[in-house]
Amino acid sequence: MAQLWGGRFTKDTDDMVYAFNASIEFDKRLFHADVEGSKAHVKMLSSAGIISEKERDDILKGLDSILEDVDSGKLIITSEYEDIHSFVEAVLTERVGDAGKKLHTGRSRNDQVALDMRLYTRSRMESIDEALYDLLSEILKVMKENKETYMPGFTHLQKAQPVTLAHHFGAYFEMFKRDRARLNDMYYRMNYCPLGAGALAGTTYPLDREMTAELLGFFGPTFNSMDSVSDRDYLIEFLSALSMIMMHLSRFSEEIIIWNSNEYGFVEIDDTYSTGSSIMPQKKNPDIAELVRGKTGRVYGALTSMLTTMKGLPLAYNKDMQEDKEFSFDAMDTVENCLILFTGMIRTMKFRKERMERSAKQGFTNATDAADYLVKKGMPFRDAHSVIGRIVLYCIDKNIAIDDMELSKLKEFSDMFENDIYEAVSMETCVNKRNTKGAPGLNAMEKEIEESEEFLSIYNKKHLSDARKKEG
Ligand code: ARG
Numbered sequence: 457m458a459q460l461w462g463g464r465f466t467k468d469t470d471d472m473v474y475a476f477n478a479s480i481e482f483d484k485r486l487f488h489a490d491v492e493g494s495k496a497h498v499k500m501l502s503s504a505g506i507i508s509e510k511e512r513d514d515i516l517k518g519l520d521s522i523l524e525d526v527d528s529g530k531l532i533i534t535s536e537y538e539d540i541h542s543f544v545e546a547v548l549t550e551r552v553g554d555a556g557k558k559l560h561t562g563r564s565r566n567d568q569v570a571l572d573m574r575l576y577t578r579s580r581m582e583s584i585d586e587a588l589y590d591l592l593s594e595i596l597k598v599m600k601e602n603k604e605t606y607m608p609g610f611t612h613l614q615k616a617q618p619v620t621l622a623h624h625f626g627a628y629f630e631m632f633k634r635d636r637a638r639l640n641d642m643y644y645r646m647n648y649c650p651l652g653a654g655a656l657a658g659t660t661y662p663l664d665r666e667m668t669a670e671l672l673g674f675f676g677p678t679f680n681s682m683d684s685v686s687d688r689d690y691l692i693e694f695l696s697a698l699s700m701i702m703m704h705l706s707r708f709s710e711e712i713i714i715w716n717s718n719e720y721g722f723v724e725i726d727d728t729y730s731t732g733s734s735i736m737p738q739k740k741n742p743d744i745a746e747l748v749r750g751k752t753g754r755v756y757g758a759l760t761s762m763l764t765t766m767k768g769l770p771l772a773y774n775k776d777m778q779e780d781k782e783f784s785f786d787a788m789d790t791v792e793n794c795l796i797l798f799t800g801m802i803r804t805m806k807f808r809k810e811r812m813e814r815s816a817k818q819g820f821t822n823a824t825d826a827a828d829y830l831v832k833k834g835m836p837f838r839d840a841h842s843v844i845g846r847i848v849l850y851c852i853d854k855n856i857a858i859d860d861m862e863l864s865k866l867k868e869f870s871d872m873f874e875n876d877i878y879e880a881v882s883m884e885t886c887v888n889k890r891n892t893k894g895a896p897g898l899n900a901m902e903k904e905i906e907e908s909e910e911f912l913s914i915y916n917k918k919h920l921s922d923a924r925k926k927e928g
Contacts, residue, residue, distance in 0.1 A: 459538040460545065460565070474538075477775075482782050483540045484533045489575035490540050491523050493568065493651060494559055496671040501561055504664050511555040518552035519544070540572070541565050562663050564655035566685040566773040571651045573780065575672065577691055578647060580788045582920045585639050587795035588632055588701070589917040594799050595629045596908050598622070598807075603901050606883040607722065607812035608819045615819030618886045621807060622905070623896035629908055631704040636915055638697045643920050646690035649674035653684035656772035673924045682772040688762065688780050695759040695784060698791045702752040705794055709745035712805075716742045721811050726804035729797075744801050748794045758787035813883060817857045820848050822881040825889070826858055829880040833872040843870050 495516060502512035522544060525531035537543035549556030602621035609619035649669035652658070658681045665677035678684040715722035725742050733739035765779045816822075823844050830840035844858075847869050851858060858881055866873040879885055891897035894904065916922075 460542050460560075477538070478535065479539045479778050479781070480533065480535050480537050480543065482785065483569075483572075484543075485781075485785060486540050486569075486572040486576050487526060487533060487544070488523075489572040489579075490544055490568070491519050492575060493571045493672065494544065495519055496668045497563055497651060498559060499671060500664050500667045501558075501661075503667060504662050506561060506661055506663075507555075507558050511558055514552045514555040515548065515559055518548045518556060521551060522547050539565075539569075541568055562654070562659045562661035563651070564653075564685075566655050567650050567653040567681075570653070570685050570687070571649065571672075573688075574646065574650060574690065577694055577784075577788075578643070578924075580792070581639055581643055581646075581694060584698070584701075584788065584792050584795065585636055585920050586917050587792055587799070588636050588639075589912065589915070591795055591799045591802075592629060592632050592636070592908075592912060594802050595625050595632070596905070596912065598625045598802065599629065599901075599905055599908070602807065602809075603898055603905075604884070604887075605807065605809045605812060606816050606887060608816040608821045609896075615816070615821050617824060618816045618821040618883050619896040620887055620901065621809070621812065622901050626901070626904055626908070628704065628708055632701075633908075633911055633915075635697060635701045635704065638700070639694075640915070640920065642690060642693040642697065643923070644675075646693070647673075647675050647924060648678045649676070650678045650684035650687070652677060653681035656682050656685055675924075686769065686772040686774070686777070688766055688777065691780055691784055692759070692762050692766070695755070695762055695787055698787050699752075699756050699759050701791055702748075702755045702794065705798055706749040706752040708798070709749040712745045712801075713742050713749070716745075720815070721808055722815070724806040724808065725801060726806070729801040729804060744797050748798055751790050751794060754783075755787045755790055758783035816883055817859060820851070820858065822858060822883070822886045823848055825886045826877070826881050829877055830870060830872055835870070835872060 498507070498512050498515045498519075501507045502509050507515075522531065526533060531547070533540070533543055537546060545556065545559060548559060599622040602625070605621040606618050607621055607624065608615040609617050609624070649665070649672055651668045651672070652663045652665035669675075669677040678687070712723060712725070714720055716725050725740070725745070727740070729742075729744045730740045731743045733741065761783045762780060765776055769776055826847070827837065827840040827844045830843060831837050835843070847858060847861070847866070850869075851861070859878060863873060863875060863877070866877060888897045888899075891900045893900060
């Protein structure tokens with residue numbers, strides 16, 4: 457058992473207590489962040505005259521060698537250490553002797569773990585934002601290619617009015633765009649450095665907190681030291697943003713599962729993103745979409761768990777906060793993997809455009825437009841609504857679309873019908889007449905695509921890490 461305390465204790469820790477308390481199995485993920493934070497701390501200690509330049513250089517060399525050896529697999533992080541901080545410090549002291557013992561001067565594991573967790577979360581915010589960028593680019597590509605791919609738009613999962621595939625995908629573009637805007641907001645709130653807060657009340661050493669904050673790419677140091685060691689708000693915000701991303705992905709998955717069903721047949725998921733059945737040879741299942749939908753629950757779980765862990769904690773650090781890691785890491789992995797897989801699924805998916813258009817026609821999605829036609833010819837809307845209602849009933853009986861009816865037949869329902877009815881209820885007309893901002897009409901959609909493109913050029917793939925490099 458290797459731990460950083462022991463002086464005041466007379467008995468060894470019980471094995472089960474030790475294992476219960478230890479966090480190395482999961483906080484080894486913080487290894488890179490821990491070394492990065494320690495390097496900044498040590499540079500600052502020497503610049504403030506707290507340790508010598510020689511000691512600084514010895515420690516830095518030692519830390520770099522540990523980094524190299526762990527990365528190359530020569531040195532394994534094992535559970536004989538209590539946590540990742542103990543591991544780094546113990547190996548460092550083995551390698552560089554007494555200088556290693558000075559690394560922790562003016563620092564507590566409380567501000568150290570607060571820093572590590574923040575650095576780690578920050579890097580995952582960046583990578584998840586990048587994955588969102590890739591998904592948005594893929595969605596935009598589908599939008600550009602399908603401005604005139606007509607399909608039914610639904611309310612209550614009943615065919616309602618015709619839209620286009622571009623318009624439908626555009627709705628998801630908006631959702632994931634808001635997700636990125638949310639990450640951007642919280643990034644600007646969280647990118648402050650807790651290092652130097654000590655155990656809870658700062659330290660008596662003349663630490664230069666501005667310097668470590670700058671070295672680590674933060675916008676500055678955090679303020680109140682008690683808050684600094686016990687704040688996990690940024691993690692809760694992140695988990696809430698991740699839950700929202702999963703909710704969006706899950707809705708999109710549900711949609712694709714429906715579209716991929718035999719009855720709809722609007723899309724065909726590529727073989728590489730589907731699986732078969734062990735018993736039913738005809739089956740090709742949309743497993744990836746189903747799994748994405750299914751995994752939403754564990755991400756919500758991480759958010760609920762973290763909120764619950766924090767709700768009863770008095771200031772400042774409490775060991776409960778060690779529970780901030782496992783579920784959060786799982787949520788970050790889950791969301792990033794789901795985003796990457798979902799993007800690949802869309803990239804390889806085939807859209808069966810003729811089926812979409814046929815479905816829109818057969819579902820009377822142009823019934824509102826047919827009623828509007830009669831209104832324009834002078835019929836009151838209520839009467840027009842009733843005439844078209846009777847026509848729809850007739851069509852259902854004959855299993856045809858409104859456009860399939862002969863003019864003479866239409867005239868039996870109202871003599872106001874003329875030849876121009878066919879153009880008035882064509883999918884092109886129904887969609888393209890809807891050109892208010894945000895509507896599916898061609899002109900409106902072109903504008904929407906232009907603005908979406910602009911969003912991606914401003915919020916480009918690296919915009920979060922660029923912000924830290926520029927302003928940090
Ligand atoms: N493993 C601990 C955590 O994850 C590190 C901080 C320990 N601090 C302490 N005072 N025991 O929160």
